[in-house]
Amino acid sequence: MTLSKKPVTGMKDILPEEMEIRDYCISVIKDTYGKFGFTSIETPCIENLANLNCKAGGENEKLIFRILKRGEKLDLANAQTQDDVSDGGLRYDLTVPLVRYYSAHEAELPNPFKALQMGSVWRADRPQKGRYRQFMQCDIDILGEASNLAEIELILATTTTLGKLGFSDFKIRLNDRQILKAMAKRAGFEEEQYDEVFIILDKLDKIGEEGVKEELLKAGYSDESVKTFVSLVTDLQNAKEPVKLMQETLVEKGFLDASVLEGFDEIIEAVTASKGDFFDLEFDPTLVRGMSYYTGTIFEIAMPQYGGACGGGGRYDGMVGKFTGKQVPACGFSIGFERIIMLLLENGFKVPGKGEKTAYLIEKGMPKDRISAIMKEAQDARANGSIVLIAMMNKNKKFQKEQLTAQGYAEFKEFYVEELKK
Amino acid sequence: MTLSKKPVTGMKDILPEEMEIRDYCISVIKDTYGKFGFTSIETPCIENLANLNCKAGGENEKLIFRILKRGEKLDLANAQTQDDVSDGGLRYDLTVPLVRYYSAHEAELPNPFKALQMGSVWRADRPQKGRYRQFMQCDIDILGEASNLAEIELILATTTTLGKLGFSDFKIRLNDRQILKAMAKRAGFEEEQYDEVFIILDKLDKIGEEGVKEELLKAGYSDESVKTFVSLVTDLQNAKEPVKLMQETLVEKGFLDASVLEGFDEIIEAVTASKGDFFDLEFDPTLVRGMSYYTGTIFEIAMPQYGGACGGGGRYDGMVGKFTGKQVPACGFSIGFERIIMLLLENGFKVPGKGEKTAYLIEKGMPKDRISAIMKEAQDARANGSIVLIAMMNKNKKFQKEQLTAQGYAEFKEFYVEELKK
Numbered sequence: 066m067t068l069s070k071k072p073v074t075g076m077k078d079i080l081p082e083e084m085e086i087r088d089y090c091i092s093v094i095k096d097t098y099g100k101f102g103f104t105s106i107e108t109p110c111i112e113n114l115a116n117l118n119c120k121a122g123g124e125n126e127k128l129i130f131r132i133l134k135r136g137e138k139l140d141l142a143n144a145q146t147q148d149d150v151s152d153g154g155l156r157y158d159l160t161v162p163l164v165r166y167y168s169a170h171e172a173e174l175p176n177p178f179k180a181l182q183m184g185s186v187w188r189a190d191r192p193q194k195g196r197y198r199q200f201m202q203c204d205i206d207i208l209g210e211a212s213n214l215a216e217i218e219l220i221l222a223t224t225t226t227l228g229k230l231g232f233s234d235f236k237i238r239l240n241d242r243q244i245l246k247a248m249a250k251r252a253g254f255e256e257e258q259y260d261e262v263f264i265i266l267d268k269l270d271k272i273g274e275e276g277v278k279e280e281l282l283k284a285g286y287s288d289e290s291v292k293t294f295v296s297l298v299t300d301l302q303n304a305k306e307p308v309k310l311m312q313e314t315l316v317e318k319g320f321l322d323a324s325v326l327e328g329f330d331e332i333i334e335a336v337t338a339s340k341g342d343f344f345d346l347e348f349d350p351t352l353v354r355g356m357s358y359y360t361g362t363i364f365e366i367a368m369p370q371y372g373g374a375c376g377g378g379g380r381y382d383g384m385v386g387k388f389t390g391k392q393v394p395a396c397g398f399s400i401g402f403e404r405i406i407m408l409l410l411e412n413g414f415k416v417p418g419k420g421e422k423t424a425y426l427i428e429k430g431m432p433k434d435r436i437s438a439i440m441k442e443a444q445d446a447r448a449n450g451s452i453v454l455i456a457m458m459n460k461n462k463k464f465q466k467e468q469l470t471a472q473g474y475a476e477f478k479e480f481y482v483e484e485l486k487k
Numbered sequence: 488m489t490l491s492k493k494p495v496t497g498m499k500d501i502l503p504e505e506m507e508i509r510d511y512c513i514s515v516i517k518d519t520y521g522k523f524g525f526t527s528i529e530t531p532c533i534e535n536l537a538n539l540n541c542k543a544g545g546e547n548e549k550l551i552f553r554i555l556k557r558g559e560k561l562d563l564a565n566a567q568t569q570d571d572v573s574d575g576g577l578r579y580d581l582t583v584p585l586v587r588y589y590s591a592h593e594a595e596l597p598n599p600f601k602a603l604q605m606g607s608v609w610r611a612d613r614p615q616k617g618r619y620r621q622f623m624q625c626d627i628d629i630l631g632e633a634s635n636l637a638e639i640e641l642i643l644a645t646t647t648t649l650g651k652l653g654f655s656d657f658k659i660r661l662n663d664r665q666i667l668k669a670m671a672k673r674a675g676f677e678e679e680q681y682d683e684v685f686i687i688l689d690k691l692d693k694i695g696e697e698g699v700k701e702e703l704l705k706a707g708y709s710d711e712s713v714k715t716f717v718s719l720v721t722d723l724q725n726a727k728e729p730v731k732l733m734q735e736t737l738v739e740k741g742f743l744d745a746s747v748l749e750g751f752d753e754i755i756e757a758v759t760a761s762k763g764d765f766f767d768l769e770f771d772p773t774l775v776r777g778m779s780y781y782t783g784t785i786f787e788i789a790m791p792q793y794g795g796a797c798g799g800g801g802r803y804d805g806m807v808g809k810f811t812g813k814q815v816p817a818c819g820f821s822i823g824f825e826r827i828i829m830l831l832l833e834n835g836f837k838v839p840g841k842g843e844k845t846a847y848l849i850e851k852g853m854p855k856d857r858i859s860a861i862m863k864e865a866q867d868a869r870a871n872g873s874i875v876l877i878a879m880m881n882k883n884k885k886f887q888k889e890q891l892t893a894q895g896y897a898e899f900k901e902f903y904v905e906e907l908k909k
Contacts, residue, residue, distance in 0.1 A: 068537060068538050068541055068587070068809060068810050069535045069537060069538060069587070070587055070590045070591040070810055070811075071591060072530065072531050072534075072587075072591075073531060073533050073534060073535055073575050076531035076533060077531065078528070078529070078530050078531070078588050078591065078592060079528060079529040079530075080528070080592060080595060080596075081526035081527065081528060081596070084526065084527040084528055084529060085526065085527065087527075087529075088517060088527050092514065095510060096841070099841060099874060100842070100869040100872075100873070100874050100875065101869065101874075101875070101876070102844075102846075102874060102875065102876030102877075104503035104506065104507065104894075105503065105506040105507065105509075105510050106500070106501060106502070106503055106506055107500070107501040107506060107509075108494065108500050108501075109494050109495060109498035109499065109500070109621050110532065110607065110609075110621060111495050111498060111552070111609075111621070112494075112495060113491045113495055115490060115491060116490050116491060119490055130533070130554050130555075130557075131554070131555040131557075132552050132553070132554065132555070132577075133552075133553040133554070133555050133569060133572065133573050135552075135553075135611050139569060141563075141566050141567065141568070141569070141571075141572065144563050144566070145563065146563070147555060147561060147563070149563075150555065150563065150572060151555050153495050155554075165490070165491070165492055165494075166500050168492045169492040169493060169494075169500065170500065170502060173502060174502075174503070175890055175891075175894055176890075177878060179876070185532065187532075187533075189557050199531050199532060199533070210878075210879070212851075212879050214849070214858075214877060214878070214879060217858070217862060218877060221862065221866060225866070225869070330855070331855045331858060334855050334856070334858075334859050335855070335858045335859045335862045336862075337859075338859035338860070338862065338863055339859065339862040339863035339865075339866045340866075341866075387490060388490050388492055389492075419518070419521060420522070422524075424524075427636070429634075433752070433753045433756050433757070434756070436636075436639075436753060436756075436757045437756050437757040437759075437760035437761065438760070440639060440643065440757045440758075440760060440761040441760055441761035443761075444643060444647070444761045444762075444763075447522040447523065447647070450522075451522070452521060452522050452523075452524060453522065453523070453524065454523070454524030454601070455524075455636060455640060456599060456632075456636070457632070457634050457636055468597055468598075469597075472526075472597055
């Protein structure tokens, strides 16, 4: 049996340098979201397969790492399908587990419930550069809040957190599934066609306006509908007063409920009023977001200078009902944690110091009583807030000190057996 | 397909109250170990099965949650054993992954390497009260340090951490596998019998001195050996100067290397000199520790008032060599994280406050511009360090405030549509 030094395919070991940044980000995130009244929760990494396959996971349901049944339950001789031999799976996101958790514990939780989850998820994706099969997700969700307060708080909390991590000049793109639907309806599409139409619209920034038109026509939609839909979208995109335009073209013509537009406007106004100027908030009628479970507002963090989205979320009012039969309004925002870490690493981010770093180097052969005294001295320094690393002095002391300097140890204290050498 | 609200068998959801304590402990642990120069690392939760089954996991190797093969690799029709259908497993501890990690990255890591790992592990144990199939482990390890500095630092770092978490009056029990072996040798046992003898000795606090004798005799060992061994152990246990006694009975008679005893003594002296008086350090010749990979010093945190061990560790110099062929000294200490959390919960531990907690309650129907102003006010208060939760005012405001008070919100600010009502 050969032992493998490498991590399993598609997963990675995290070295101290990256880990320091991750730990720092985790603490900033927990602290900042805490200021907004979000409380941390945790669920097991394994979920029942039926839950994972409840259609809320979209394409991710194909990427589940399944857990083999154990003991007598594993009947390989009669097994036909993977369902026969597996009884659980590693979670592929934190949303399905959250909804299960909320369904199980609703009575014990505050209402509305503001949850923060940071945890690993697993997807058996084709391994590729920079994408791993285990990665950290960082979600905040508000369950039980039907008003736009949820969206406003989620956007303010997430952007405040990004600001604390040193990010600026990014953009929050904002849209609403109801607005998308109203445009589709106005253009004459049928309800069952909406999803396909939106998936094609989602490619707009890749294939352009003409590309979207072409694909829609190729999918068999009428000239008239395609033309109306695309011009509705682009007119809105270019409008100086998009809310006014939506009022005229969608609300007044009966395609969109007035309260949806009012609520949408409220989100924009409230966030704009209190957001500070380190990021922009922008209505984007082309924003679709992949997951089909979204029912209302959707949003995404755009960092164009870093080539794309760094997180997103939206309202998903229908999902809790799948577990409980009772409709519970829900809205969430997920930060692209791994992407944030990658950006900080690429930009040479340095974690703010946590105390003076001193290395004690002890010559070999130091007598017992002196060792005790050195240990005591170190303990006292640590109690006063210093970071003290103690190591035996290497033969090549110069190299040792260089290594320690690279780890951030700025001061050295050397202890010799014959005190005079000091 | 029915969705299940419950977590999978044997695993648990963590509610906000417990999670707050967990987050607090994690931050104290990371901070305190950081003061000793330990750096955080992380490995994937899935490891190759060959690594997990390398005999370093003891009984835990029988408790692995295996990962089902995927795609073409899963050939159920021809599968005979679970090895045919699984290609990875969830880690059952953090030691095997650490050793693999070190083997893979040795060149990029400081030498000696002081690692801190906090992460979940999984064991398909029979579910029982208070024991879960997913739980957090918290390990510190020093790799590449042959001297007793490793033991001294591990014990000081761990006990300092426990002290910061408010624990006192506990005991660190200390022994050495070499001393155990010397006693067994002196009693006339053969090397291949040692493991069995130690396993029986390990039961001493459960079955007593007579019980140990009885079991050893039943296992077929000679009267003479059993008698000698047990009296060596108990004499040492009762000795006022155990080091002196070991010098006479083990070192001078050639059963124990003088340097082992000197080193052992050095650990006791150095820790005693700098430890403070909130815990005791005690040589305990009956301490065995389960894992067979230990090669030298072993230690355990005893909290008798809470019914048992809350962590432990020791030196395991042979394990890195299994991966690299090169011997690397290694020593580790693991805190029983879940046990610590349980104790804090049971004792009604309250996490130190992180800021003033204020709840803003907004009456329904608040106009847009007022919502914006309230959000701005909350953002400013958060920037100044306050925790501000914003919620829509419920019909039953009294109940709502009671709930919020239970969550620690001491101040309330109410916003009414008609300002006068305020």
